[in-house]
Amino acid sequence: MKVVLLCGGKGTRLREETEYKPKPLVSVGGRPILWHIMKLYSQYGYKDFVLCLGYKGDMIRDYFLKFEEMVNDVTVKLRGDGRERVSFHKPAMLEDWTITFVDTGQETLTGSRIARIEPYLGNDETFLMTYGDGVSDVNIPKVVEFHRQQGKIATLSGVHPNSRFGILEIDGNLVTSFSEKPQLEGYVNGGFAVFNRGIFRYLSPDGNCILEQQPLRQLAAERQLAVYKHEGFFYAMDTYLHYEELNKMWDRGVRPWVSWDAGAK
Numbered sequence: 001m002k003v004v005l006l007c008g009g010k011g012t013r014l015r016e017e018t019e020y021k022p023k024p025l026v027s028v029g030g031r032p033i034l035w036h037i038m039k040l041y042s043q044y045g046y047k048d049f050v051l052c053l054g055y056k057g058d059m060i061r062d063y064f065l066k067f068e069e070m071v072n073d074v075t076v077k078l079r080g081d082g083r084e085r086v087s088f089h090k091p092a093m094l095e096d097w098t099i100t101f102v103d104t105g106q107e108t109l110t111g112s113r114i115a116r117i118e119p120y121l122g123n124d125e126t127f128l129m130t131y132g133d134g135v136s137d138v139n140i141p142k143v144v145e146f147h148r149q150q151g152k153i154a155t156l157s158g159v160h161p162n163s164r165f166g167i168l169e170i171d172g173n174l175v176t177s178f179s180e181k182p183q184l185e186g187y188v189n190g191g192f193a194v195f196n197r198g199i200f201r202y203l204s205p206d207g208n209c210i211l212e213q214q215p216l217r218q219l220a221a222e223r224q225l226a227v228y229k230h231e232g233f234f235y236a237m238d239t240y241l242h243y244e245e246l247n248k249m250w251d252r253g254v255r256p257w258v259s260w261d262a263g264a265k
Contacts, residue, residue, distance in 0.1 A: 001048070001144075002121055003041050007034065007132040008054020008104055008113055016240045022056040024132035025063060026243060029250035032063065033237055034132050036257065038097065043260035044140045046128060047097050050120050052104045052113040061101045068094060111202075111209030118200055130191035134236040135246070135257035138192050143228045147194035150226040154199055154219050158227040159190030159234035187227065189216075190234050198224075233257055 011023030018026065024034035038049060053060055063070065073089040100120050104113040114129065121127055126147070128140070138157055147155035169177040189212065202215040209215065219225035233256035237243050249255060 001046060002050050002124055002127045003038075003046050003048065004050045004052065004114060004117060004121075004127055004129040005034065005037065005132050006110055006113055006129070007051050007060055008057065008106075008108060009110075009132075010055045011133070013239045014237065014243060017243060018055075022054075022060055023237075025056075025059060026133075026237065028135075028237075028243075028246045029255075033135065033246075034060070036135050037130065037132065038095070039260050040136070040138075040257065041128065041140060042095065042097060046140060047095075049097060050100045050102060050117050052117055053101055054104055054106050054108060054113070057101070057103055064099055064101075105207060108207045109210045111211035111213075111215050112205050112207045114211060115200060115203035115205040115209065118197075121197075125197055127195055127197075129193045129195055131236075133238070134191055134234065136190065136192060136230065136234040137232045137256050137259050138190075138228075138230045138234070140192065143192060143230075144194055146228045147226065152219075152226045153196050153202075153224040154216070155194045155226040155228055156216075157190045157192035157230045158187030159230050160186070161188045162235075187229065190230065190236075192228075192230070 005024075007022065007024045009023060011018035011026075014023055014026065017023070025032040027033070028036060041047070041049075051057075051060060068088070069086075071094075075087045075089065077085040079085075102117050102120060104116045108116070126144075128144075136157075136159065138159075143155065143157055169175065199215070199219075202218055203209055203211070216225060235242070235246060235257070237246055
């Protein structure tokens with residue numbers, strides 16, 4: 001089963017970082033957030049990725065083409081021949097991933113990006129999809145199992161968003177408690193979706209199809225859109241403050257999305 005990752009947006013709300021690099025390459029703990037997302041899938045055995053590239057997509061392609069050099073200490077003999085001119089010191093374990101890079105267009109919207117990668121899915125009837133900017137501890141096999149049980153065309157992972165503001169608990173004119181940016185009760189689309197091939201009937205490759213608008217609304221109206229309620233950790237890196245917070249969490253050793261070190265949850 002292939003994993004489709006949307007990596008083509010411009011990330012304008014993270015301009016401090018995305019002016020020079022695509023959002024999926026913005027670093028968390030010294031590695032691109034895209035790498036963190038791929039590690040989540042690969043720990044469960046989903047290691048075949050299709051990357052929908054757009055804005056500065058060549059940088060994402062180059063990062064993985066040069067991945068071995070990026071993660072190792074290297075000595076280069078400038079007059080050497082072929083691979084003998086490069087030697088690695090204490091080589092790091094390379095990821096056992098297969099990655100297909102697809103240029104889905106600079107201005108293409110999310111639904112059209114997915115529509116354009118259909119030829120790269122092979123014979124798979126079902127595929128996984130998420131965005132290139134959100135990390136979570138969601139259990140992917142459980143989402144897949146839930147999707148199959150529901151028998152619908154599409155399943156999204158519903159997650160609890162964090163409030164942008166602190167919440168005041170009030171008694172009369174007095175504040176009794178203050179919660180700094182708590183998790184809200186409702187659910188939003190957190191990605192980490194499972195789609196059947198039937199999704200392509202709702203998508204258009206013309207560039208203007210937004211997955212989150214007409215396609216998902218139509219699926220919902222036809223009762224073909226299920227939601228897996230994830231009660232655990234989810235964090236989307238939408239702004240520079242989110243970028244800073246994720247890196248602070250990493251530096252403090254508070255890394256709830258890094259479940260691959262301890263094995264599958």
